[in-house]
Each structure stands twice: as C-alpha cells, then as structure tokens.
C-alpha cells in the first residue's frame with residue numbers, strides 16, 4: 001500500500017464553506033430544481049445535509065458503498081444498499097448524487113452506472129475521479145490525502161524549534 005505524500009486537512013468551518021460553495025454551483029444547474037438527493041454513505045451524508053438545507057431538497061435517499069477498509073487502503077468495492085426503484089425511473093434524470101470526494105473514481109463509476117442521467121456532485125475531486133463528476137468545488141492532487149473533520153481529533157503539536165535544535 002502506498003501512502004499519499006501530501007496532507008489536506010479540512011476543518012468543520014472549511015467543510016461547511018466548501019459544501020455551501022457546492023450548493024451555490026448546483027443552484028445554477030437544472031434551475032436548482034432537483035427531485036431528490038441520493039447521498040453516497042457514509043462520506044456523502046455530511047455534504048448532503050448542508051446541500052439539502054441550502055437548496056430546499058427534502059427527499060433524501062442513500063446508496064451505501066464501502067471500499068476503503070482502513071486508512072488510504074482501497075479494497076473490494078461493496079454495494080451494501082441499493083437505490084430505491086422509485087428514483088431509478090428515467091435513469092435518474094433530475095436527481096442529484098452527492099459524495100464528499102472522488103479519488104480513483106471507482107465509487108463514482110459504480111453509482112453513475114445505476115443512474116446515468118443523474119447529476120453527480122462532490123465537494124473535492126482528485127484528477128482520476130474528476131472526469132466522472134459533473135460539479136465539484138476544489139481539486140487536490142492524486143498524491144494528497146484529504147483529512148475530514150469527522151475523522152480527526154485534537155493532538156499536541158511540538159514547537160517548531162524542537163525539530164531545529166542542534
């Protein structure tokens with residue numbers, strides 16, 4: 001397993017701002033009229049809550065996908081729960097699919113295939129996944145790991161001078 005070289009830590013404030021920025025972009029698409037949100041759990045739950053509030057979308061469905069079984073280690077992709085057939089009609093036209101990020105694009109590829117006409121949006125995107133999403137806010141390089149606030153906690157930081165003491 002190769003660990004990403006760079007770190008992109010995201011605070012709750014920053015995530016809220018970026019998810020709101022995504023809502024602004026989506027408001028200009030499809031006249032802001034979305035039938036429903038399908039969020040990809042678990043990471044998509046947090047941006048879906050913010051976007052549903054901003055765009056007044058009250059029908060929220062989930063598709064449950066797991067692939068990273070531990071830190072930065074992608075395993076076999078598993079679909080644990082499918083999308084309700086009611087939303088699959090018309091290949092998902094008018095439906096908004098939300099996830100926190102796209103990395104290799106594997107998750108996006110699987111969910112897109114379920115709803116080819118839906119609009120796919122993520123807050124963050126890495127280059128490999130980028131072609132699979134319709135709208136995103138910030139791109140980071142492929143060798144960067146994004147640290148989400150729900151995965152983080154406060155830890156002690158050594159003073160900078162400690163590493164420079166001769």
Ligand SMILES: O=P(O)(O)OC[C@H]1O[C@H](OP(=O)(O)OP(=O)(O)O)[C@H](O)[C@@H]1O
Pocket residue numbers: 040041042043044065066067068069074099100101102103104105106107108129
């Ligand atoms: O583009 P990919 O390489 O497929 O990776 C992106 C997916 O990986 C993470 O989910 P994960 O499977 O870790 O599950 P989680 O959302 O429950 O954390 C993330 O939330 C995306 O859904």
Ligand code: HPA
Pocket residue numbers: 068101103144145146147148
């Ligand atoms: O960069 C990442 N950060 C958090 N979860 C992830 N799942 C895939 N890539 C990432």
Ligand SMILES: [Mg+2]
Pocket residue numbers: 040041042043044065099
């Ligand atoms: Mg996920």
